[in-house]
Amino acid sequence: xxxxxxxxxxxxxxxxxxxxxxxxxxxxxxxxxxxxxxxxxxxxxxxxxxxxxxxxxxxxxxxxxxxxxxxxxxxxxxxx
Numbered sequence: 001x002x003x004x005x006x007x008x009x010x011x012x013x014x015x016x017x018x019x020x021x022x023x024x025x026x027x028x029x030x031x032x033x034x035x036x037x038x039x040x041x042x043x044x045x046x047x048x049x050x051x052x053x054x055x056x057x058x059x060x061x062x063x064x065x066x067x068x069x070x071x072x073x074x075x076x077x078x079x080x
Contacts, residue, residue: 007066011043013076016075017037017041041058042056052066053066
């Protein structure tokens with residue numbers, strides 16, 4: 001499957017996390033928020049100007065800036 005950046009996923013898109021990259025502090029923060037390999041999530045909505053994105057993962061809602069979402073590599077899932 002083709003991987004892509006989380007920031008490229010459209011509203012209602014479902015995906016699975018493949019890899020988290022980025023600077024050490026950002027990577028650590030993302031991992032602490034639950035962005036670990038294999039986690040499934042979907043994009044619930046995006047702000048009118050495109051930033052931030054509202055995601056649902058592990059049963060909770062999370063807003064993430066597109067800049068941070070660029071550091072999360074995902075693969076699209078069926079139905080997403």
